[in-house]
Amino acid sequence: MSLISFLFIPLVYFWNPNWMGFFGVQPYWPLFWLLPWSMIHGSLDGLIVGLCLGLILDSISPESSFTQIPGLVLCGIWFGKLDFSSNTIIGHFRYGLICSMASFLCGSLYLFQILIDNLSENSIFLYFPSISNIFAKVFITGLYAPLLCSLLVGFFKRSKGRYKIISLKKN
Amino acid sequence: MVDIQRISTNRWWHKKKNWGLFIFLLFLFFARISKGSLYKDLYFLISKPFWPVQSQREVLTKSVEQEFLIRLNQLEKDNKRLREILSLQRLSDSESISATVISRKTGSWWRQIILNKGSKDGVEVGSFVVGPGGLLGRVDNTSLFTASVTLLTSPESKVGIWVERIKSHGLLVGLGNDYPKVIFYNKDVDVEVGDFVLSSPASTLLPPNIPIGVIQSVDPELKGQKTANLFLIAKPQAIDWVQILKVKI
Numbered sequence: 001m002s003l004i005s006f007l008f009i010p011l012v013y014f015w016n017p018n019w020m021g022f023f024g025v026q027p028y029w030p031l032f033w034l035l036p037w038s039m040i041h042g043s044l045d046g047l048i049v050g051l052c053l054g055l056i057l058d059s060i061s062p063e064s065s066f067t068q069i070p071g072l073v074l075c076g077i078w079f080g081k082l083d084f085s086s087n088t089i090i091g092h093f094r095y096g097l098i099c100s101m102a103s104f105l106c107g108s109l110y111l112f113q114i115l116i117d118n119l120s121e122n123s124i125f126l127y128f129p130s131i132s133n134i135f136a137k138v139f140i141t142g143l144y145a146p147l148l149c150s151l152l153v154g155f156f157k158r159s160k161g162r163y164k165i166i167s168l169k170k171n
Numbered sequence: 172m173v174d175i176q177r178i179s180t181n182r183w184w185h186k187k188k189n190w191g192l193f194i195f196l197l198f199l200f201f202a203r204i205s206k207g208s209l210y211k212d213l214y215f216l217i218s219k220p221f222w223p224v225q226s227q228r229e230v231l232t233k234s235v236e237q238e239f240l241i242r243l244n245q246l247e248k249d250n251k252r253l254r255e256i257l258s259l260q261r262l263s264d265s266e267s268i269s270a271t272v273i274s275r276k277t278g279s280w281w282r283q284i285i286l287n288k289g290s291k292d293g294v295e296v297g298s299f300v301v302g303p304g305g306l307l308g309r310v311d312n313t314s315l316f317t318a319s320v321t322l323l324t325s326p327e328s329k330v331g332i333w334v335e336r337i338k339s340h341g342l343l344v345g346l347g348n349d350y351p352k353v354i355f356y357n358k359d360v361d362v363e364v365g366d367f368v369l370s371s372p373a374s375t376l377l378p379p380n381i382p383i384g385v386i387q388s389v390d391p392e393l394k395g396q397k398t399a400n401l402f403l404i405a406k407p408q409a410i411d412w413v414q415i416l417k418v419k420i
Contacts (some may be wrong), residue, residue: 003195007198010207010210011210011213011214011217014210014211014214014218014285015214015218015274016274016276017273018408021278022279023278024278024279024349025278025279026276026278026279052199054201055199055203056199056202056203056207056210058201058203059203059205059206059210060206060207060210060211061281061283062281062283062311062319062321062325062327065327066280066326066327076327076390105384110280111280114280114326114347119249125393126344126346126352126354126398127326127346127347128344129346129348129350130280130326130347130348132348133278133279133280133347133348134328136278136279137279146220
């Protein structure tokens with residue numbers, strides 16, 4: 001079930017409810033799924049799932065010149081190296097902080113691609129005001145992360161082992 | 172004998188998990204190749220009961236009035252010029268398809284709307300989309316039941332415009348926020364706040380003289396470029412019905 005839940009991320013991405021936004025900016029949905037999955041299954045699975053998420057989201061996003069893959073792959077590897085906090089309350093808020101930082105990383109990498117793409121046209125300064133997108137996304141992603149990530153951690157932990165993508169242990 | 176049996180049972184295709192993974196990767200490959208059309212069609216079916224009702228139309232009356240004002244102004248001047256008359260004929264020849272917005276992303280970098288009409292209804296990539304207020308964007312790709320529209324505010328959107336009052340051309344560039352920039356080709360243009368911006372008659376992608384927006388502020392000259400912020404008349408975050416227009420250019 002946990003791997004099947006992956007297939008619902010693009011549908012949430014399309015749904016994109018306005019009432020969940022902040023200054024019209026929605027949370028970065030894939031991180032809510034990627035963080036629990038990678039923390040439970042490790043960096044290698046995080047990398048693969050980050051890559052798959054990037055492929056799917058690039059397919060359904062309008063901008064074909066820019067990609068979300070580098071950000072999600074890096075986040076997948078990073079999340080896989082993190083441990084769960086022993087304190088439940090701190091653990092919840094830690095998800096918020098981690099997702100905010102990851103959202104900043106992904107947003108910065110995306111903006112960087114836009115700037116590189118427009119470097120030759122001598123108009124990169126025009127894009128600086130849209131940095132507000134990154135900060136709005138950082139805030140709103142961090143706000144929802146404690147609730148959504150905690151729910152998904154519980155869900156994934158119940159099905160741990162059965163759906164591990166790459167197993168490095170020898171039988 | 173036992174070893175051979177063990178090897179044969181350890182082949183990857185004997186493991187259900189590997190088959191699951193193989194099917195999953197195949198699905199990802201298909202989603203990538205089809206530009207997510209399977210997802211868009213699935214979303215079309217799921218969201219169908221929740222499509223907007225007509226009561227929200229009143230909210231858009233103001234935008235429609237503004238659009239009519241600009242159109243009226245423009246049509247008067249069009250009558251005086253033979254070239255503009257030819258352009259109007261192109262517009263009147265166009266075929267329009269009414270569509271409902273079933274998904275919208277109007278914040279952040281990814282700015283698109285998805286419409287409930289697709290290749291089945293004759294929508295083609297490159298058709299342009301207008302809503303109450305004027306131009307919204309261009310059809311980026313289509314699936315069987317849906318069409319994805321890249322909005323003018325998207326960082327990938329670049330369309331030719333002209334300011335009718337000063338007869339000056341420029342490029343409208345989406346920046347990933349609600350206020351796209353107009354970059355003028357001539358740095359000595361006398362553009363003013365409040366000037367109406369229309370699609371350029373010189374554009375090969377769009378039909379001429381579709382209302383787009385109003386100049387909100389003019390930036391100081393930077394690196395020999397004159398730029399201005401544009402206030403779009405059509406509001407993609409509020410629009411529920413649009414027209415998809417195929418124009419012979």
